[in-house]
Each structure stands twice: as C-alpha cells, then as structure tokens.
Amino acid sequence: MNKKVIAYIISDIHLHNWKSHNENLRRLKTSLDIMLEVDKIASKNNAKVLFAGDLIENPNHIDQFELSLIKSTFKNLEAHWIGISGNHDMSERYIDGLPTWVNCFKEIIQCIDFKRVYIGYDIKVHGIPFLRNNIGFEEAVKNIKVNEKQKNILLIHTEIPGAVDNNGFRADEVDNIPKMYSKLFKKFDLVIAGHIHKKQKIGSKILVPGAPTPQRSSDSNGEFGYWELYDDLSLKFIPVKGPQFKFYQEGDEIDDYNYWVKIPKKVKKKERCKIKNITYFTANNLARAYLKFNGEYTKAKYKLLTKNLK
Numbered sequence: 652m653n654k655k656v657i658a659y660i661i662s663d664i665h666l667h668n669w670k671s672h673n674e675n676l677r678r679l680k681t682s683l684d685i686m687l688e689v690d691k692i693a694s695k696n697n698a699k700v701l702f703a704g705d706l707i708e709n710p711n712h713i714d715q716f717e718l719s720l721i722k723s724t725f726k727n728l729e730a731h732w733i734g735i736s737g738n739h740d741m742s743e744r745y746i747d748g749l750p751t752w753v754n755c756f757k758e759i760i761q762c763i764d765f766k767r768v769y770i771g772y773d774i775k776v777h778g779i780p781f782l783r784n785n786i787g788f789e790e791a792v793k794n795i796k797v798n799e800k801q802k803n804i805l806l807i808h809t810e811i812p813g814a815v816d817n818n819g820f821r822a823d824e825v826d827n828i829p830k831m832y833s834k835l836f837k838k839f840d841l842v843i844a845g846h847i848h849k850k851q852k853i854g855s856k857i858l859v860p861g862a863p864t865p866q867r868s869s870d871s872n873g874e875f876g877y878w879e880l881y882d883d884l885s886l887k888f889i890p891v892k893g894p895q896f897k898f899y900q901e902g903d904e905i906d907d908y909n910y911w912v913k914i915p916k917k918v919k920k921k922e923r924c925k926i927k928n929i930t931y932f933t934a935n936n937l938a939r940a941y942l943k944f945n946g947e948y949t950k951a952k953y954k955l956l957t958k959n960l961k
Contacts (some may be wrong), residue, residue, distance in 0.1 A: 654885065657771050658699040659689050659730075660878040662808075662845035663862040665739060667708030668717040672894075672910040676720060681893055683724040684865045688891075689877050693730035700730050700762060701880070703845025703860055704737025704781060704808030707752040711742045725759045726930045731743040732760040733768055737808040737845055738855075744783040751780070763806070771882060774802045777839075781808040781846070785827035789835060797838045802884060805836065806949065814859050817849045818869035818945055841884050849873055850888065856875040863891055868912045869945040871896040 669678045693700045707713060713721070736751035743749060747765070754762040760766065762776030770776055777795050782788050788809065797803040810822040812830045829835060833854070836842050842857045847868065848870060850861030864875055876890040896910045905911045938956040943947040 654881040654883055656696045656698050656879050657774065657882050658880040659693045659889075660699050660701045660703065660843060660858070660860050660880055660886075661686075661689050661863055662703035662843075662860040663705045663737070663848055663866075664702075665705055665708040665862070665866055666717070666721055668714050669708075676716065677894075678910075679717060679720060682722065682864055685877070685891055685893075687724065687727060690728045690730045690732075698730070700732045701770070701776065701804075701806060701843065702732055702734030702753075703806055703843050704735050704753070705739040705845060706734070706737070706756065706760070708739055708866075710752070715950050725756065728743075728759050733763055733770070733776060733778075733806075735778040735806050735845075736762065736764050738781040738783070741781065745780050767795075770804075773800070774804065774882070774884075776804045776806055778806045779808075779847075784811055785825065788827055789961075792835055795838075802840045803838065804884075805839045805842045806845075807842065810846055811844050811853055811857060811859065813853050814844070814847045814851065815849055815870075816847050817865075817873040818867075822847070823958055841880075847865045847870070850876070852886075858886060861958075864893055865896050865910070866912075867945060867947055868896045868898075869899065869947070890913075937949075 664682050666682055667678060672678060676709070689700055701842065734753050736745065736753045740752040741749070752759050754764070763776065764780040765778065767775055768778045779788065779791050792805070809828070810825045812822055812825050812828060812832060815821045824830060836857070839924060840856060844857060844859050847859050848862040848866065849859070851859045853859065858878065860878055861873070862875055863877055865873060867869065874890060875893070876888055879887040879889060894909045896912060898912050898914050899905050900914050938953055939948070942952055
C-alpha cells in the first residue's frame, strides 16, 4: 500500500528586512518564495503545513517594506497552515491572550498554542508555544491527554537535550527539560521541535526540522529545506537550493548570488605578542566580537553573554 503525504513541516522562517546581504529585499524574498513553494506542493497533495515557530525575526517590529511584501505574498497561500508561536514571535514571555506574530497572521496560520487539531482521520497534533526557560513546559506536556488508539504529534519550539546547531553548539543541558526525556515524550508518536536551525533527528521519534534558509554566517555548512510527513509518520527531507553564507579573503573572486563574509585580516605573530595581559579583552569586547562573527548580534544576546562572561 502506498504511503500518503499528510503534511509538510517547516520551521524558523524568520521573515525580516535584513540589514546585510539583502539588496532589493532578496533575503526576505527568498524566504517568502520557499513559503510559496511549500504551500503550492501542500495544496497540490491536499496536505497540511505544520509550522514549528519563529515566523518573523523581530518580535517587536515589522517595517513598512517588509509588511507590504509579506501581506502580498500571504494572499497567495492556499494550503491549511497550522503552527505555534516561537520566541521570535512574541515580545514578552508567553501569556494567554497576548498577541504573537503567529496568531496575528491567523488568516494564513491556525495557531494551536496549547491547543490541538486533527490533520487526518486518526492523527492529532498538539501544540505548545515557546516558554521562556521552559518554565511550565514539563507540566504542559504531562497535562496533554492522548487517545492511544490514535497517532499523536507534539509540536513545540525549544531546544532538545542532545540537539546540535550549525555553529557547533550542543544543547547538553536545557532548562526545565530532563536530560533523560524519553519518559516525558513517551505518549507521543512524533515530536517536532523548532528553534534549532540545524536539521536532525534525535532518537527514533524527535525531529528538529531546522531552518529553510541560512540566516547567519555560522549557518555556512548547513543543509536547509523542509520535510514531507506521511500517514505512517515516516519523514522525508526536501532540500532547498539557494544562496549560502560563504567566506572570502581579500583578492578572492566572489559572485553576486551567495552571501559573502570577509575574513578579518590575520594578526601577525609579532603583533599578537604585544598583547601581554589577557584582561585587555573585556567581557563587552569578547561578547560583541563573538556575536558579530557568528552573525547573531542582538542587544538581548549581547547583554546576556556579557553578564555570563563577567
């Protein structure tokens, strides 16, 4: 018997009018084109689209150019999108009743924060939005009631212990999620976890979809795309071709297609030796340099990293 596609899974789209590598809004248009691609194939196969959070990059603001392009694209979406709110979708910690970007665009996405919906005769999707420091996450998972005669999918937006990001960061310990989490997720047949941008499967039933496009220089070696979900809950990755972050040195040939990042000129050995005292590098300088090199600089991350370094 042939398997049937019931849904397409996509996460961490991060729509934004980026300040770099975004001539004529090309990075924003690339992300919107992928949404249209997923929507078209889902509509053709009479399948749903499951979205695992982080629709918009900036939790506090959408500029006029960005909003105009987003709204004109969303008018062309035809498939049934179902999603949850990620950390970038909310300006405050999650509080029931406060708006998030996902439920603000309810004309295209059915928001299932702390809700559930059927995507097939016997397949139910349960949603839990991003919860800061995962406070209340374990309780929320335990409170979900499932029918064991049905297939149950959990859609979440958080780090999973053991997940690895494109920058090499490994989430060995995660706030308020037990390291041995198999018992916590035992009643679910599939767990889909947005937030980490590197696609991966953890164990037999946890999927980290990853991001559909590279969004920072540390994503330079990643694979990007979306997933097909079949009625037996098996999965297939669909890669997306597009511009990648690449590095170059002065004198190298570069093209107009990829996102090129210039490698800083190496400091000569004699120059390095002039720095005798390691305290020359302040916590502020280290935090700023690290985040900018990885393309992850935000005021919030800068303050948090500086505080931890101190």
